[in-house]
Amino acid sequence: xxxxxxxxxxxxxxxxxxxxxxxxxxxxxxxxxxxxxxxxxxxxxxxxxxxxxxxxxxxxxxxxxxxxxxxxxxxxxxxxxxxxxxxxxxxxxxxxxxxxxxxxxxxxxxxxxxxxxxxxxxxxxxxxxxxxxxxxxxxxxxxxxxxxxxxxxxxxxxxxxxxxxxxxxxxxxxxxxxxxxxxxxxxxxxxxxxxxxxxxxxxxxxxxxxxxxxxxxxxxxxxxxxxxxxxxxxxxxxxxxxxxxxxxxxxxxxxxxxxxxxxxxxxxxxxxxxxxxxxxxxxxxxxxxxxxxxxxxxxxxxxxx
Ligand SMILES: NC(=O)C1=CN([C@@H]2O[C@H](COP(=O)(O)OP(=O)(O)OC[C@H]3O[C@@H](n4cnc5c(N)ncnc54)[C@H](OP(=O)(O)O)[C@@H]3O)[C@@H](O)[C@H]2O)C=CC1
Ligand SMILES: Nc1nc(=O)c2c([nH]1)NC[C@@H]1CN(c3ccc(C(=O)N[C@@H](CCC(=O)O)C(=O)O)cc3)C=[N+]21
Ligand SMILES: [Mg+2]
Numbered sequence: 119x120x121x122x123x124x125x126x127x128x129x130x131x132x133x134x135x136x137x138x139x140x141x142x143x144x145x146x147x148x149x150x151x152x153x154x155x156x157x158x159x160x161x162x163x164x165x166x167x168x169x170x171x172x173x174x175x176x177x178x179x180x181x182x183x184x185x186x187x188x189x190x191x192x193x194x195x196x197x198x199x200x201x202x203x204x205x206x207x208x209x210x211x212x213x214x215x216x217x218x219x220x221x222x223x224x225x226x227x228x229x230x231x232x233x234x235x236x237x238x239x240x241x242x243x244x245x246x247x248x249x250x251x252x253x254x255x256x257x258x259x260x261x262x263x264x265x266x267x268x269x270x271x272x273x274x275x276x277x278x279x280x281x282x283x284x285x286x287x288x289x290x291x292x293x294x295x296x297x298x299x300x301x302x303x304x305x306x307x308x309x310x311x312x313x314x315x316x317x318x319x320x321x322x323x324x325x326x327x328x329x330x331x332x333x334x335x336x337x338x339x340x341x342x343x344x345x346x347x348x349x350x351x352x353x354x355x356x357x358x359x360x361x362x363x364x365x366x367x368x369x370x371x372x373x374x375x376x377x378x379x380x381x382x383x384x385x386x387x388x389x390x391x392x393x394x395x396x397x398x399x400x401x402x403x404x405x406x407x408x409x410x411x412x413x414x415x416x417x418x419x420x421x422x423x
Contacts, residue, residue, distance in 0.1 A: 250295055
């Protein structure tokens, strides 16, 4: 038996099509157009790629995009002043500051400067606290995308054992909150966990978000587990030959030993084509949500998670 491969790209396309219809109905009803501002600092090539695909998806959905690129020498004061301008700009409903930020910038200060009702990443202290206490909040895009895939795959999650490997502010920790809220029994592993395999072996649901290629071995998986691989790791792929600069070509892999896991898991997300596209679709979803709240309007039922 071989595991079902969960097609995140297809699921994301479906969600983006619904968002696009919703946005066009807002325009027809004379309610205006949602707007998303994306702020990039410096010239990390991976960040530039992500920001470009976020902006492309935004425009394809009919959402207005505002893109701002700062040199990596920008001062914290200038960045904070810029966020404040976006906070008061009525055309901007959502604000995303791409991470990582250069070391001289206090990233928490920048995140917490974003107006909580425009914080479509859900990283602001107020949204984090709301999620942790069961109050309405923005939900970080990657965990929200993972939850949508899990619910489509498994239906009700109540009582299932979920092990999350990694507990960062942007993925692992909010994922744990969200699964707890969905009545899972949640186990969390991190760098100092003595036996991560022992936690993974108990899991009906595994969410791998450590950023370590091949960390999750197939013999760690409980037969029939549902595996969500969040990791995005660029590794050498000598089998693809050499690039122009003479170095081996590279490929993206997740944190799970995918080929071996296929024989044990019931369902698994691939990398690429799994969680990544859902992250982007959920960013658009959160932007529509922000727009509705700011317009004093209920979110359309067809977009409910
Ligand atoms: N698909 C998508 O949409 C997205 C993918 N990603 C990818 O997900 C991965 C995680 O991202 P992010 O959360 O930002 O990364 P961070 O580096 O911020 O966090 C990694 C987490 O994994 C833990 N960890 C590291 N090594 C191990 C190990 N050997 N065993 C168990 N736990 C370990 C760390 O523990 P400790 O807390 O003790 O340091 C930490 O909690 C990356 O590959 C990233 O590229 C990220 C965002 C979106
Ligand atoms: N403020 C902030 N919010 C974020 O949500 C945020 C961030 N900063 N910094 C970086 C991480 C990473 N992240 C990804 C989004 C999409 C893909 C994605 O679309 N991946 C494609 C492949 C892309 C490729 O080919 O490189 C896939 O998995 O199929 C990956 C990673 C969002 N992040
Ligand atoms: Mg660490």
